[in-house]
Amino acid sequence: MTILRSLIRKEALHIVRDRRTMVITLVMPVVLLLLFGFAISTEVNNVRTVVVVDRHNDQTRDIIECLQVNEYFSFVGLVADSDVERLLRDGDAEAALYLRTDVGLTSAHIVVDASNPTSAQAAAAYLQGLTEGDAKKIAVTYTLYNPQMKSAYNFVPGIMGMIFILICAIMTSVSIVSEKENGTMDLLLVSPVKPTTIIIGKLVPYFLLSCIILAIMLLMAYTVLGLPVSYTVMTVAALSLLYIILSLSIGLLVSALVSDQVSALIVSAVLFMLPVIMLSGMIFPIDNMPAALQWISCAIPARWYISAMRKLMIQRLEFSHVIREFAILGAMTAALLALALGKFRSNP
Amino acid sequence: MIKDKSPYAITVCGLTKRFGSFTAVDHISFDVAQGEIFGFLGANGAGKTTAMRMLCGLSRPTSGSGMVAGYDIRTEPEAIKRHIGYMSQRFSLYEGLTAGENIKLFATVYGMTDSAIGRATDEICRRLDMADMLSTLVKEIPIGWKQKLAFAVSTIHRPGIVFLDEPTGGVDPVMRRRFWEEIYRVSSEGMTVFVTTHYLDEAEYCDRVSIMVDGRIAALDSPDALKIRYGAATMDEVFRTVARDATRNE
Numbered sequence: 342m343t344i345l346r347s348l349i350r351k352e353a354l355h356i357v358r359d360r361r362t363m364v365i366t367l368v369m370p371v372v373l374l375l376l377f378g379f380a381i382s383t384e385v386n387n388v389r390t391v392v393v394v395d396r397h398n399d400q401t402r403d404i405i406e407c408l409q410v411n412e413y414f415s416f417v418g419l420v421a422d423s424d425v426e427r428l429l430r431d432g433d434a435e436a437a438l439y440l441r442t443d444v445g446l447t448s449a450h451i452v453v454d455a456s457n458p459t460s461a462q463a464a465a466a467y468l469q470g471l472t473e474g475d476a477k478k479i480a481v482t483y484t485l486y487n488p489q490m491k492s493a494y495n496f497v498p499g500i501m502g503m504i505f506i507l508i509c510a511i512m513t514s515v516s517i518v519s520e521k522e523n524g525t526m527d528l529l530l531v532s533p534v535k536p537t538t539i540i541i542g543k544l545v546p547y548f549l550l551s552c553i554i555l556a557i558m559l560l561m562a563y564t565v566l567g568l569p570v571s572y573t574v575m576t577v578a579a580l581s582l583l584y585i586i587l588s589l590s591i592g593l594l595v596s597a598l599v600s601d602q603v604s605a606l607i608v609s610a611v612l613f614m615l616p617v618i619m620l621s622g623m624i625f626p627i628d629n630m631p632a633a634l635q636w637i638s639c640a641i642p643a644r645w646y647i648s649a650m651r652k653l654m655i656q657r658l659e660f661s662h663v664i665r666e667f668a669i670l671g672a673m674t675a676a677l678l679a680l681a682l683g684k685f686r687s688n689p
Numbered sequence: 690m691i692k693d694k695s696p697y698a699i700t701v702c703g704l705t706k707r708f709g710s711f712t713a714v715d716h717i718s719f720d721v722a723q724g725e726i727f728g729f730l731g732a733n734g735a736g737k738t739t740a741m742r743m744l745c746g747l748s749r750p751t752s753g754s755g756m757v758a759g760y761d762i763r764t765e766p767e768a769i770k771r772h773i774g775y776m777s778q779r780f781s782l783y784e785g786l787t788a789g790e791n792i793k794l795f796a797t798v799y800g801m802t803d804s805a806i807g808r809a810t811d812e813i814c815r816r817l818d819m820a821d822m823l824s825t826l827v828k829e830i831p832i833g834w835k836q837k838l839a840f841a842v843s844t845i846h847r848p849g850i851v852f853l854d855e856p857t858g859g860v861d862p863v864m865r866r867r868f869w870e871e872i873y874r875v876s877s878e879g880m881t882v883f884v885t886t887h888y889l890d891e892a893e894y895c896d897r898v899s900i901m902v903d904g905r906i907a908a909l910d911s912p913d914a915l916k917i918r919y920g921a922a923t924m925d926e927v928f929r930t931v932a933r934d935a936t937r938n939e
Contacts, residue, residue: 347797355785525783531745531775531852532798533767 344534348542355516356546366512366550370504370558377496378566387415388464391434393422400447401440404472408438413467429454436464438472497562498650499623501581502643504558505551505588506617511609513547513592518605521596536686544589551585562654573653576660580653583670584646590677591642597684617643645669695759698723698850698881699744703753706739713739715904716753721883721897723849726876728892729885731901732932737885738854740901744883745852746770758849771799774843777854781839784828788819788838791827792845799846813841833864840871844880851875853884857891869894889925898924900931907931 357363390408394401409416417434428434429452439450449472455461520526520543529539559577562568591613599605618624620634621643627635638644649666652658699721706714714736721727731737742748744757746766755762758772782791792813796806814820817837822830830838836856844851853872857865869891876882884895892898892912899909908915908931912924921927 344798344800347794351783351786351790351794354790355783358785523784524777527747527777528775528782528795529798530747531770531773532795533771533800534798 345538345542348529348534348539349545352516352543352546353549356550362512366508367554367557369507370500370554371561373500373504374497374558374561374566377500386413388413388436388460388467389417389434390414390436390438390464390468391417391420391425391428393420393425393437393439395440396442398442398447401442404438404440404449407471411467411471413464425452435460436468438468440472494566494568494655495651496623497558497566497568498647498654499621501555501558501650502584502621502623502647503614503617504554505581505585506591506609506613506643508554509547509551509585509588510592510595510613511606512550513544513589514595514599514605514609515602516547517543517593517596518599518602522601537682540593540682540685544593547592548585548589551588552582555581555585568654569657571657573657573659576663577650577653580646580649580663580667580670583667583674584642587642587670587674587677590674590681594677594681594684597681616641620644621647623647642670642673645673695756696722697756698725699727699755699757699883701744701753701755704740704743704750704755705752706736706743706748707751712904714743714750717901717904717906718753719899719906719909721850721881724876724879724881725896726872726882726884726894728895728898729883729901730889730892730898730928731885732935735901735932735935736904737901741852741854741883741885745773745775772849774846774848774851775854776839776843776851776856778836778856778858781835782827782842785826787824787826788830789823791838792842795842796845801846809845813838813845817841833860833867836860836864836868837871840868844875848880850881850883853882855885855887857886857888865891889923889928892924892928900928902932902935 392405392408394405405416405419408414414436417428420428420437422439425434425437429437432454435454437452439452441448441450449468451465451468451472453461453465453468517526520529526539530536555578559574559581563570563574592609595605595608595612599608616637620627620630620638621641622638623643627638627644630638645666649663649670652663652666656662697720699719701720702718703716704714704718705712705716717736717740729737729741739748743750743762744755746757746762746769750763757769760766760768760772762769782788783794786794789810792810793806796809801809810823814823817834819834819838822834822838827835827838840853840856843853857868860868865888872882872884872894884891886892895912897909897911898915899906901907908918908927910918912927915927916922916924919927919930921930
């Protein structure tokens with residue numbers, strides 16, 4: 342035990358003395374959360390809309406009234422058909438709504454500036470909702486769990502999924518490989534210390550660092566970003582700890598497969614970071630992916646973590662709803678850990 | 690420290706290591722007596738480091754047998770690890786830790802108690818005259834001192850045998866001479882020293898020298914006997930005569 346303690350102390354001293362990495366590690370999660378929480382938003386507000394009406398009646402007046410009070414739109418004004426193209430081109434309007442009345446029936450046409458497809462899609466959907474069927478019976482949509490449709494809510498689990506891979510997998514693999522490169526790993530291996538003790542001594546400090554970051558991120562999510570606090574917090578923490586251990590196993594496996602720091606960085610980043618960003622559902626919804634990519638995403642731990650975290654943090658569902666994710670992540674952790682330890686023992 | 694009263698600290702018979710079709714170490718056999726300073730010479734790529742790694746239990750031999758400190762290198766590498774010290778030029782100490790922290794870390798790793806560590810630290814400071822460097826980061830200590838410190842750390846647990854892999858690489862002749870005084874000191878206390886080196890003048894300081902060529906031991910004797918056998922005035926000439934036919938050159 343004293344040996345393990347001195348190995349942990351050694352690693353902790355290395356982490357703490359590397360000020361730059363330390364600051365980046367602690368500041369980056371905060372910055373990312375704030376950035377995705379506030380600055381980067383897929384919500385669409387104040388869509389500048391013009392309306393073209395060929396004949397006013399009660400229905401068209403109702404729709405225009407709705408537009409004026411709706412916070413998603415800012416009503417630019419009633420314009421002539423011939424002006425629409427110029428307004429859209431100059432950026433003075435982002436959407437145009439044509440209301441035509443034919444034999445007492447009002448039909449709506451929507452034209453949106455799709456140079457930003459995300460906001461165009463959202464704007465079109467809002468407008469459709471506004472004009473659907475009889476304008477008197479404007480479709481009512483309830484948005485459950487995230488009534489204001491805040492994208493910050495959606496991003497928090499994704500950011501956490503990414504940060505832990507970044508810190509655990511990349512930092513651990515680089516630090517183990519650097520010991521191999523410097524040869525200090527050999528010094529430990531010729532000593533009576535067991536390889537397993539060396540590895541635990543290497544992993545524990547990064548585990549503790551990750552726990553600190555987890556605490557910071559949860560604190561921020563529930564205060565600054567205003568996620569609703571609920572009894573699921575404990576489950577969130579437990580799931581995150583499991584995910585941290587899984588990420589550490591990935592780092593350990595990478596360090597057993599490569600022999601220099603640059604490859605460790607590249608393998609961790611390309612093989613593990615990119616899929617987390619692209620395929621885990623963090624940014625792009627999994628349901629929109631081609632079937633093949635959907636299958637691949639099943640192999641990405643972050644997918645299950647993020648999905649469970651959304652259920653727990655946003656939907657505030659009970660533990661029983663995330664048992665599947667827990668089981669899958671648990672199995673993945675066990676498999677990765679067994680593989681990594683086996684590799685390390687046979688070829689330290 | 691040594692299990693039995695065998696006159697040999699190391700005995701090796703037919704030790705071989707193959708990597709695929711490449712035979713790095715090819716059936717080498719030799720004995721090292723207790724307390725001897727044994728020089729292990731050879732050009733780069735001759736197989737010195739591979740042979741040494743097998744003796745230290747860092748790598749498994751493909752075939753052949755060997756005993757180090759009375760333990761079998763094939764079946765008891767863990768026992769060997771408790772009875773040897775290891776130091777190399779490149780792999781010396783943790784650069785990001787201070788001298789004192791390195792001493793404490795490795796002493797703990799070798800199972801020393803706190804009071805023993807304290808005594809050993811005091812002794813190292815006194816002997817190497819580096820009490821003021823104890824709280825200096827290793828990366829800021831001059832290389833000559835760093836190597837003496839690494840040597841002191843590798844022998845802190847008083848092992849029966851110490852393996853030194855090119856311990857004096859990159860330092861000036863004065864520092865090298867001082868380093869060898871440390872080697873003589875531990876040897877006079879009964880420790881067996883197994884040392885690889887590039888510097889042929891250092892080979893003169895050894896009790897016996899082996900010269901490896903292409904994975905085999907091409908010559909093994911005391912420096913004086915080797916000089917007589919090859920009609921050479923210095924070990925440098927001996928080495929060049931013996932290694933003349935080497936085919937591996939890296």
